Amino acid sequence: MSSQAEHKRAHGGPQAAAEPLMAVEGLMVFYENALAVNDLSLTVPAGQMVGVIGSNSAGKTTLLNTLSGLILDQRIKELRRGGERITVLGRVLYQGEDISDLPAYRRARRGIVLCRERHPVFPDSSVVENLRIAAHLVDRARMRQGMELAFELFPNLARLRRKKAGFLSGGEQQMLAIAMALMVGPRLLLLDEPLLGLSPAMQKQLVEAIGQVRRQTGVTIVIAEQFARPILPLIDFAYVIENGMLTLTGTGAELMDNPEIKSAYFGV
Numbered sequence: 001m002s003s004q005a006e007h008k009r010a011h012g013g014p015q016a017a018a019e020p021l022m023a024v025e026g027l028m029v030f031y032e033n034a035l036a037v038n039d040l041s042l043t044v045p046a047g048q049m050v051g052v053i054g055s056n057s058a059g060k061t062t063l064l065n066t067l068s069g070l071i072l073d074q075r076i077k078e079l080r081r082g083g084e085r086i087t088v089l090g091r092v093l094y095q096g097e098d099i100s101d102l103p104a105y106r107r108a109r110r111g112i113v114l115c116r117e118r119h120p121v122f123p124d125s126s127v128v129e130n131l132r133i134a135a136h137l138v139d140r141a142r143m144r145q146g147m148e149l150a151f152e153l154f155p156n157l158a159r160l161r162r163k164k165a166g167f168l169s170g171g172e173q174q175m176l177a178i179a180m181a182l183m184v185g186p187r188l189l190l191l192d193e194p195l196l197g198l199s200p201a202m203q204k205q206l207v208e209a210i211g212q213v214r215r216q217t218g219v220t221i222v223i224a225e226q227f228a229r230p231i232l233p234l235i236d237f238a239y240v241i242e243n244g245m246l247t248l249t250g251t252g253a254e255l256m257d258n259p260e261i262k263s264a265y266f267g268v
């Protein structure tokens with residue numbers, strides 16, 4: 001299995017010196033005394049799709065929440081409630097700058113957008129209304145462009161534009177959630193288990209749509225998944241985590257052929 005150094009070399013060439021869009025160094029996240037992410041370092045090169053693969057409770061959501069800054073909001077909320085103490089150690093770098101203390105809304109303004117797990121949409125609002133809500137940060141022209149792109153990438157949504165999001169299928173809601181994340185024109189899109197709970201047919205459709213998103217927008221993606229097989233062909237480089245710790249790394253193709261991965265994460 002190739003190391004991170006090999007990864008850098010393989011994707012290096014003339015761009016070897018180029019800064020990754022995002023990098024995480026020695027990240028540790030504690031919920032009270034429980035360690036959810038344990039000394040994790042990873043690199044997200046611009047334009048690539050990076051996978052974070054791990055089973056339940058591996059730390060995928062905690063990691064993505066730390067990349068998006070949401071964990072800082074959670075920490076403040078817990079403090080106010082007198083609940084558990086959340087401690088984050090290590091550094092998150094974005095375009096070479098340490099953003100570890102930057103709140104989520106400011107990261108979003110800089111193009112880091114999280115699409116949370118279990119397709120979060122506003123169930124009582126229509127598809128179009130959901131897209132408008134997601135675009136409240138951008139001007140009208142950008143909103144119109146965003147909406148056109150959303151309906152081009154997800155033709156299903158165009159047909160369902162007046163329907164309440166709560167009445168859409170799980171897969172349709174997931175597509176809407178991704179379309180909402182795209183409305184602000186992210187540079188780095190963080191997808192937390194977009195395939196979770198979808199039928200194989202719907203997963204296939206969604207994987208195709210994610211591929212299309214990449215080709216059309218050039219957005220850099222970090223995608224977390226448990227059963228990673230359907231998405232591995234699209235993944236440039238993946239990090240496998242267990243109990244918050246890095247256990248394996250490799251290209252999507254390498255992981256496709258790895259017997260350990262097959263038995264643990266392909267549901268076979």
Ligand SMILES: Nc1ncnc2c1ncn2[C@@H]1O[C@H](COP(=O)(O)OP(=O)(O)OP(=O)(O)O)[C@@H](O)[C@H]1O
Nearest residue numbers: 031036054055056057058059060061062063084226
């Ligand atoms: N708010 C929290 N308070 C306390 N412990 C938490 C909290 N959120 C997560 N944890 C714990 O941290 C560990 C990592 O959880 P996390 O949700 O990041 O994993 P995950 O890989 O996203 O799992 P899943 O596949 O179930 O979504 C787990 O042991 C979990 O119980």
Ligand SMILES: [Mg+2]
Nearest residue numbers: 060061062117
């Ligand atoms: Mg999760």
